[in-house]
Amino acid sequence: MTRTHRLFQLMQTLRRLPAPVTAASLVDELGVSLRTIYRDIDALRGLGAVIDGEAGFGYTLVEDAAMPPLSFDNGELEALVLGLREVSVIGDPALARSATTALAKLKARLPARQAHRLQHAVLDARRWQRPPEPGIDVQALREATWDEATITFQYADAQGRESRREADPLSIVYMQNSHMLLAWCHLRDDYRVFRLDRMREMSRTGSSFRPRRVGMLREHMERLRADAEAQGRSS
Structure with missing residues (x-):
């Protein structure tokens, strides 16, 4: 890890963890020594970061007064609220929790007037029936997708037939009331869509x-779009 990257990670950690953050x-978060933490805190202060606290008491990152306050126009705010609330009801369990905490963090950072508007937004997202529960750790699947790592898993098709699949994960999408994995299937030697609730034992x-x-994702999406347009013309 370069020093520049480490300083960036330190700033992000100070923003993310509840203050005051102990050395x-x-x-534990950055995997470096105490001496490195103290030296990097001093370096950030030298670069203009406003960090309260000291060794033994913990640190609090104070937003620089030279930076503009976090602010959105009314339409942007409604869009953010709607998007996060939608994720909280259709996302996998880990992502749904993240959407809820993100909404709380956003409210805490906004000016009072906009925080009130966020809390009482006129737009909302409701689902009377949640998507089927994924059969795998979706966070692990997201990480594998980001890392472009080939995965293997047990899969049951619509008729309940089981097969072991190896696939290159491309994207996770919500469509047809289910979470789907868009992937290149090594067994079929072609693009396929897998329902997450039918996947098991992923590694x-x-x-x-x-x-x-x-x-690959671009090509897969183009094929799905072409299939949907063809079905639309035939109906």
């Missing part, structure tokens, strides 16, 4: 398909 907590194979994910 010991920063050591990485140790192989990587980097850096082809973006191009």
Whole structure:
């Protein structure tokens, strides 16, 4: 990890963890020594970061007064609220929790008038029936997708037939009231869509398909779009 990257990670950690953040907590988060933490705090202060506290008491990152306050116009605020509330009701369990905490953090950072508008937004997202529960750890699947790591898993099709699949995960989408994995299936040697609630026992194979994910996803989406348009014309 370069020093620049480490300083950036330190700033992000100070923003994320509840204040005051102890040096010991920063050591655990960043995997560096106490001496490095103290030196990096001094470096950030020298660069203009306003950080209250000292060794033994913990640190609190204070937003720089030279930075503009976090603010949105009314339309942007409604869009953010609607998007986060939608994720909280259709996202997988881990992502739904993240959406809820993100909304709370956003409210805490906004000016009082906009925080009130966020709390009482006129737009909302409701689902009377939640998506089927995923059969795998979706956070692990997201990480494998970001890492462009090939995965293997047990899969049951619509008729309940079981098969072991190996696939290159491209994207996770919500469609047709279910969470779906868009992937390149090694068994079928073609693009496929897998329902997450029918997946079990997922793990990485140790192989990587980097850096082809973006191009493969674009091609997969084009095929899905073409199929949908063809079905629309035939109906």
